[in-house]
Amino acid sequence: MRNINEDTITQAVIASFANCGNPRLRTVMTSLVQHLHAFARDVHLTEDEWFKAIKFLTEVGHITDDKRQEFILLSDTLGLSMLVTSQNNRKPANCTEATVFGPFYVEGAPFYSNGDDISNGAKGAPCYVSGQVRGAGGEAVGNAQLDVWQSDEDGFYDVQNQDEAGNVVHSARGRLRTDAEGFFNFRSILAEAYPIPHDGPVGRMLSAVGRHPWRPAHLHFMIEAPGYQTLITHVFRDGGQYLDSDVVFGVRSSLISEWKRHEPGVAPDGRDISVPWYSLEYDFVLNPSEVHA
Structure with a gap:
């Protein structure tokens, strides 16, 4: 050669x-x-542009660690993550749509029982979430595992905060299972819009091309059950800002739902809450796996 x-x-x-x-x-x-x-x-x-691109990718690698995945942010903001998600998650129309995974999933999150408060001190208005997991044929999916995670009202995930000893205290994050009829419920906090981390090379890239770093308010779900395809998705808060300009292109109309506002009073779990609180009801429909079909 x-x-x-x-x-x-x-x-x-x-x-x-x-x-x-x-x-x-x-x-x-x-x-x-x-x-x-x-x-x-x-x-x-040009050679100068090539050198700058190499430097950019090097900086993406340097800032990436076990708490921050800058390469996923880069993929997300360039639309690659959503493209891969879309072409690998074609489903029947009645199944819940998938969207991007995001960089803040944590394996081995704490387990909770239905009805528990997974917020664990995270800042935000109280929010009660409930729903049912079903299969495409309408059957209840009992004992499905739900991973749930979200940011606090300041836009930070638990892994972005550390205690004085440098440890992460999990909050607004947890795992639980549906009951025999596929129902689930838990308490967390109200979802708020937030910017992706933009103090690194991806943030500089967004600024250079005239884009904002914001995501609309949402709650992450990953749902797994034997015989069904794993679902990775969000539920977005209706009426929120950035639904039409999500920095990672992840919004689907079918995933937008209403967070209902309630005046202070008795909450679904019997607590007397002295501040306004919210509720979200959303059902998920899983696509059978090939083995199940």
Whole structure:
């Protein structure tokens, strides 16, 4: 492979994959090289721009740790996350739509029972959430596991805050299971709009192209049950700002629901609440897995 030039470099790189024993990897790498090279030719990428791009990606890597995933933020804000989600989650019309995973999911969140308060001190107006998980045929899905997480009223997730010892105290986050009839309920806090972390390279990128960093108010859910496809989705607060300009392009009309405001008084769990509180009712419909079907 001598004397490679700008006209022959693409095919030379593709030819170098000839001994790849993984057909899928070879397909992906071949397409990746073709599109990267076509992009560079299309914009006539300069060496200075290439160096700046390498520096940008290096900074994305440096700021990423176990509490902040800047690469997911980059993928989210470029629409890649939602594109991959959409093309891998085509479902019957009656099933709940999927949306982006986001960078703040935590494995092994605390387990709660139905009716518990998962807010664990997170700042925000009280909110009672309830609903049912069903299958596409209308059947109740009992013992389904729900992972739930959200930001506090200041726009921060628990993993973005630490106590004096440097530990994360989980709040507004938890796992619970549906009852035998597929019903669930818990107390948390009112969802509020918030900006994604924008003090790093992704934030600078958004500013450079004239975009805001805001997400509309939402509550994250991941629902798993044997015989059904795992559902990763949000429920968005109706009437909230940024529903039509979500920085990660994740809003679906079917996922927008009303958070009902209630005056101070007796809440669904019998507590006497002295401040206005909210309630959200939302049902989820899971798509059967191939094995179940």
